[in-house]
Amino acid sequence: MVWTNRTLRPLWHPLRDFGSFQHEVEQLFQDLQSLPSRVLRPALNVYTREDEVLVRAEVPGYAQEDLDIALEGRTLRLSGKRNAPDGEGNGGTSSFVRNLQLPFRVVAEEITARLSNGILELRLPRAAEDRPKRIAIESAQ
Amino acid sequence: MTQNSQVQTVEARPMNEERPVFAPRYQLRHAEDAILLELDLPGVERDAIELQIDERTLSVRARRAAMPVPEGFRLSLREFEDCDYQRSFKLPAGFDAEQVEASYGHGILALTLRKQSPATRRIEVRQA
Numbered sequence: 001m002v003w004t005n006r007t008l009r010p011l012w013h014p015l016r017d018f019g020s021f022q023h024e025v026e027q028l029f030q031d032l033q034s035l036p037s038r039v040l041r042p043a044l045n046v047y048t049r050e051d052e053v054l055v056r057a058e059v060p061g062y063a064q065e066d067l068d069i070a071l072e073g074r075t076l077r078l079s080g081k082r083n084a085p086d087g088e089g090n091g092g093t094s095s096f097v098r099n100l101q102l103p104f105r106v107v108a109e110e111i112t113a114r115l116s117n118g119i120l121e122l123r124l125p126r127a128a129e130d131r132p133k134r135i136a137i138e139s140a141q
Numbered sequence: 142m143t144q145n146s147q148v149q150t151v152e153a154r155p156m157n158e159e160r161p162v163f164a165p166r167y168q169l170r171h172a173e174d175a176i177l178l179e180l181d182l183p184g185v186e187r188d189a190i191e192l193q194i195d196e197r198t199l200s201v202r203a204r205r206a207a208m209p210v211p212e213g214f215r216l217s218l219r220e221f222e223d224c225d226y227q228r229s230f231k232l233p234a235g236f237d238a239e240q241v242e243a244s245y246g247h248g249i250l251a252l253t254l255r256k257q258s259p260a261t262r263r264i265e266v267r268q269a
Binding site: 043044045046047048049052054056058059060061062063117118119 | 179181182183184185186208210211213214215216217218219220221247248249
């Protein structure tokens with residue numbers, strides 16, 4: 001099932017996003033001028049297969065050191081914070097937090113991340129112990 | 142419900158026949174003697190950006206490489222799509238079109254448009 005999430009938060013889909021609600025509400029107020037309706041940012045595309053999840057995020061303006069990828073159980077937390085000074089040279093910051101519920105456990109050390117031209121791509125391989133195992137059926141005689 | 146219900150087939154048209162063109166998000170800031178314009182163009186290669194100044198219109202176009210579903214994967218969530226970017230801006234008077242600086246990094250196109258320095262022009266007085 002594919003959900004397109006331009007303006008609406010999907011009610012249910014296999015990979016459910018539990019945004020940090022309070023933070024996102026704060027962000028909404030800060031970004032009021034550019035958001036006509038509630039849009040989750042940064043935009044994510046998520047792809048899955050049996051043994052891996054691949055996430056792409058549109059994060060223009062963020063450098064490697066501005067981004068943080070954390071894993072807690074089966075929740076991936078993607079966050080970023082960067083300096084975005086305004087016209088008068090005043091300091092300002094832009095930040096985001098997004099939580100993504102994964103369909104299986106992944107190994108933190110095996111997560112790879114690649115950032116190019118404002119697109120972050122994460123590959124999250126499934127944890128070995130979370131892989132489906134064949135169970136031999138013994139015939140009882 | 143009848144016993145012999147006919148199954149009708151409907152031709153499904155692929156949703157993304159044409160690539161959508163989006164106006165990129167931008168931020169416009171005023172500095173003392175220049176306007177700073179930043180456009181969000183994630184996923185674009187620097188040489189795929191076209192920048193044009195025409196009279197007082199600045200236009201930006203950019204082609205973005207496709208990011209298809211990777212081999213073997215299926216799509217679970219899509220919040221952004223393959224697209225190209227295009228946006229035009231009307232510039233106020235007093236800007237030096239010759240002196241536009243543009244740089245692209247981390248998915249952001251940053252433009253500096255400098256105001257023309259008020260030149261003192263010598264005006265010749267002709268004999269009437």
